[in-house]
Amino acid sequence: MKLLVCVSFFVATLSFVAGDEPNLFDAFHRPKLNNSSESYKGVNNVSSSSAKHTTLDKAFLQRQDALLFTKVVGYPAVLLPGDGGNQLLAVLNRSEAAHIYCSKSADAFTLWLDLEELLPLAINCFTDNIRLIYDPKTKKSSSPDGVNITVPGFGGTESVEWIDPSHLPFGEYFVGLVNAMVERGYKRGVSIRGAPFDFRMAPNTENAYFSQLKTLIEETYTLNNQRKVVIITHSLGGLFGLYFLNHMEQSWKEKYVQAYAPIASPFAGAAKVMRLFASGDNLDEKVINPLVVRPAQRTYPSSAFLMPSDTYWSANEVLIITPKKNYTVSDFDEFFTDIQFETGKLLRNDTKDLVHDLVAPGVPVFHVHGKNMPTPERFIYDEIFQFPDDQPHVHYGAGDGTVNMRSLKSFLKWKNEQPQQVEEYEIDKGEHLSILQMPQLHQYLLQNVLIPH
Numbered sequence: 001m002k003l004l005v006c007v008s009f010f011v012a013t014l015s016f017v018a019g020d021e022p023n024l025f026d027a028f029h030r031p032k033l034n035n036s037s038e039s040y041k042g043v044n045n046v047s048s049s050s051a052k053h054t055t056l057d058k059a060f061l062q063r064q065d066a067l068l069f070t071k072v073v074g075y076p077a078v079l080l081p082g083d084g085g086n087q088l089l090a091v092l093n094r095s096e097a098a099h100i101y102c103s104k105s106a107d108a109f110t111l112w113l114d115l116e117e118l119l120p121l122a123i124n125c126f127t128d129n130i131r132l133i134y135d136p137k138t139k140k141s142s143s144p145d146g147v148n149i150t151v152p153g154f155g156g157t158e159s160v161e162w163i164d165p166s167h168l169p170f171g172e173y174f175v176g177l178v179n180a181m182v183e184r185g186y187k188r189g190v191s192i193r194g195a196p197f198d199f200r201m202a203p204n205t206e207n208a209y210f211s212q213l214k215t216l217i218e219e220t221y222t223l224n225n226q227r228k229v230v231i232i233t234h235s236l237g238g239l240f241g242l243y244f245l246n247h248m249e250q251s252w253k254e255k256y257v258q259a260y261a262p263i264a265s266p267f268a269g270a271a272k273v274m275r276l277f278a279s280g281d282n283l284d285e286k287v288i289n290p291l292v293v294r295p296a297q298r299t300y301p302s303s304a305f306l307m308p309s310d311t312y313w314s315a316n317e318v319l320i321i322t323p324k325k326n327y328t329v330s331d332f333d334e335f336f337t338d339i340q341f342e343t344g345k346l347l348r349n350d351t352k353d354l355v356h357d358l359v360a361p362g363v364p365v366f367h368v369h370g371k372n373m374p375t376p377e378r379f380i381y382d383e384i385f386q387f388p389d390d391q392p393h394v395h396y397g398a399g400d401g402t403v404n405m406r407s408l409k410s411f412l413k414w415k416n417e418q419p420q421q422v423e424e425y426e427i428d429k430g431e432h433l434s435i436l437q438m439p440q441l442h443q444y445l446l447q448n449v450l451i452p453h
């Protein structure tokens with residue numbers, strides 16, 4: 001039996017082969033998380049309002065320094081994951097649950113990613129716990145009352161190597177790259193650090209995260225004998241990385257940042273997000289009803305942030321075709337009215353300018369991305385597959401399977417906009433998510449960015 005799971009947008013193909021396992025519940029015991037604070041070195045809460053130094057103490061730093069003097073590897077790296085690319089924990093203390101079978105209270109458990117959460121019925125509870133509520137006054141989104149979601153593992157690599165803490169193959173994420181780096185002398189938590197974040201959010205509300213990221217980079221620099229840090233990102237993480245670099249002083253970047261190495265970065269958004277808003281996105285897998293996950297997916301500011309850019313899509317290029325109306329990048333307000341999600345207008349307005357102009361990051365850039373994968377670029381509804389509640393026909397174009405080629409290539413303009421080098425490395429059939437496990441990617445980053453000759 002093959003079960004493909006996808007609730008979030010960019011975790012495109014988490015495929016899992018269960019063999020003849022009779023009972024999914026037996027196969028996926030919820031991992032024991034009561035002990036988790038001990039297995040992570042670092043702050044595990046991106047929503048805290050003040051920047052917190054990670055928990056590494058001075059003695060630890062000195063001890064690690066001493067160790068590293070004996071074995072100098074390449075430049076240390078910080079990893080920023082994409083949409084759905086790190087674990088989320090939840091604690092529940094709700095006065096009401098969405099359904100009679102949903103728990104109202106629970107100690108810390110893995111909300112993302114745990115297959116049990118996505119099974120029939122359970123998924124209704126999952127959706128109600130992971131959704132956000134927008135406050136138009138503060139322009140911030142938060143969980144429903146009684147739901148506390150935190151991001152574990154900041155500073156370590158565990159929660160970005162494996163999206164599912166039980167390490168089943170379908171939850172593999174940065175693990176391939178991290179293993180390749182460890183083989184070359186890198187150390188988890190010392191010269192490779194994870195910077196997971198709440199991927200439901202857009203950068204405009206995440207100042208606390210960016211302060212933590214700044215501290216993490218400075219600390220990693222110190223910990224590694226004053227070696228500059230490479231910022232490696234996947235997917236949405238590339239936009240968080242760019243936003244961060246755009247907000248740092250040039251002198252800081254020159255001191256601490258060796259390079260920015262985004263992987264599969266949707267610099268100008270992706271057409272696929274239009275379907276997510278309209279009809280929900282389960283990536284064509286029948287196991288999950290897209291309409292069940294749609295109410296949560298629509299509420300993520302990161303979804304609005306990833307809508308196609310009006311710089312790279314023209315106003316006469318149709319993204320969604322319906323019998324009554326067509327929608328282009330100029331029709332987003334009308335689109336949100338027609339799908340009856342008015343909040344979408346506000347979410348888009350809050351996020352559309354965050355990296356809209358793609359300001360050059362001011363550090364050397366190495367973008368690795370795939371090509372030659374059929375990538376959704378237009379969605380067609382008709383009288384039978386009706387807008388917006390049915391799944392549309394898909395028209396495919398160039399890209400990495402998730403991100404359209406024009407968005408992947410939009411960064412090339414930086415070649416004329418910054419003195420530092422701007423490199424592109426394309427991998428044939430480098431699918432958006434599975435590219436992370438491809439040896440070509442690991443080799444390229446090790447040879448050209450991390451341990452250049």
Ligand SMILES: *[C@@H]1O[C@H](CO)[C@@H](O)[C@H](O)[C@H]1NC(C)=O
Nearest residue numbers: 031032033034035036038107
């Ligand atoms: C974790 O919880 C289990 C039961 O849920 C308990 O047996 C175990 O002692 C706990 N471990 C710690 C370190 O608290």
Ligand SMILES: *[C@@H]1O[C@H](CO)[C@@H](O)[C@H](O)[C@H]1NC(C)=O
Nearest residue numbers: 032033034035036037038039
């Ligand atoms: C709990 O933490 C201890 C000490 O860090 C570790 O040895 C043990 O393996 C952990 N147990 C689990 C279930 O994570």
Ligand SMILES: *[C@@H]1O[C@H](CO)[C@@H](O)[C@H](O)[C@H]1NC(C)=O
Nearest residue numbers: 043044045046047048049052
């Ligand atoms: C986590 O975030 C909440 C605010 O959402 C804050 O009250 C709490 O102190 C934070 N915890 C840590 C460990 O930073």
Ligand SMILES: *[C@@H]1O[C@H](CO)[C@@H](O)[C@H](O)[C@H]1NC(C)=O
Nearest residue numbers: 092093094095096105145146
């Ligand atoms: C749970 O919420 C109630 C109010 O709804 C509050 O009185 C109680 O202290 C909360 N419990 C915990 C453990 O936070």
Ligand SMILES: *[C@@H]1O[C@H](CO)[C@@H](O)[C@H](O)[C@H]1NC(C)=O
Nearest residue numbers: 044045091108147148149150
């Ligand atoms: C959420 O959980 C974190 C970590 O357990 C805790 O520090 C924080 O105080 C909680 N926030 C709220 C609002 O209960």
Ligand SMILES: *[C@@H]1O[C@H](CO)[C@@H](O)[C@H](O)[C@H]1NC(C)=O
Nearest residue numbers: 318320321322323324325326
């Ligand atoms: C929508 O676009 C398609 C393809 O460009 C075109 O054939 C159709 O007439 C348009 N429909 C409307 C209602 O404008």
Ligand SMILES: *[C@@H]1O[C@H](CO)[C@@H](O)[C@H](O)[C@H]1NC(C)=O
Nearest residue numbers: 136345346348349350351353
């Ligand atoms: C749209 O965003 C701008 C800032 O980018 C803000 O000034 C304005 O109030 C927003 N409009 C609405 C309707 O929220």
